[in-house]
Amino acid sequence: MAVASLGDVTAEPGVLGRGRVEGVRCDLRDLHSIAAAVEGLGGIDHLVISAAPARGGTNEGFFDGKFWGTKTAAFAAAERMPEHGTMTFVSGGMAVRPQRGSWAVAAAFAAVEALARALAVEFAPRRVNCIRPGIFDTNTWSHLSADERARFVAEKSASISLQRPGTGEDFGDALLGILGARYLTGQVVVLDGGISLRAD
Ligand SMILES: NC(=O)c1ccc[n+]([C@@H]2O[C@H](COP(=O)([O-])OP(=O)(O)OC[C@H]3O[C@@H](n4cnc5c(N)ncnc54)[C@H](OP(=O)(O)O)[C@@H]3O)[C@@H](O)[C@H]2O)c1
DSSP: OOOOOTTTOOOOTTTTTTSOOOOOOOOTTOHHHHHHHHHTTOSOSEEEEOOOOOTTSOHHHHHIIIIIHHHHHHHHHHTTOOTTOEEEEEOOGGGTSOOTTOHHHHHHHHHHHHHHHHHHHHTTTSEEEEEEEOOBOSGGGTTSOHHHHHHHHHHHHTTSTTSSOBOHHHHHHHHHHHHHOTTOOSOEEEESTTGGGOOO
8 A cells, every 4th residue: 555645644543454565666757767666565455645746846747747647556456456455546626626726626626536437447347436526734735835735724623514625634535435435436526625515
């Protein structure tokens, strides 16, 4: 399993059974490094890929890293994954509610969700799903100053039904739910504390 951030994912020890949980480092801008990192893992039961290029780069760089990085890791892992294996990708609310000035992020998230559906067919009976997170207070927002970030999180929290940003524990809970839901594939799981229920 490979996860990058979303608040440092946590899960109850032992929930995943006796397997190893491993993170691997590679560069989303270098597709060979992704394939090599995944190949270095040997067998893979569950792949989670959440990494994305930091905001502030080029639009094309964000789209390429997020979409082609996810696709490359998925294809490299599929060759090493047993039929009971799973893949989980990560998109974002902009997949369905784009914001002006963020077309590449919106397009990349929508493409990753479409990829999850397509690969659920392509790699069946392996299961492929996507988590669409809402607001998580992570380094995704590191381009904001500390004050701006605190204000942003506080303002957003007012629109979240659960009144707080998501945490690594929240992400871990959802992930384990997906791994355990053995009839779930090709789906987007909205993990946003209810923020998408609001029109504002
Ligand atoms: N947090 C939110 O509120 C939110 C909302 C909607 C969608 N999302 C999406 O959810 C996903 C995960 O976000 P997050 O909150 O976990 O963000 P994060 O804390 O910033 O984590 C992003 C991860 O991507 C890695 N990364 C950056 N550039 C890379 C590159 N070129 N090659 C390989 N890895 C690279 C970072 O590694 P380093 O730490 O080494 O730089 C970091 O581990 C992203 O796609 C993000 O757009 C997040």
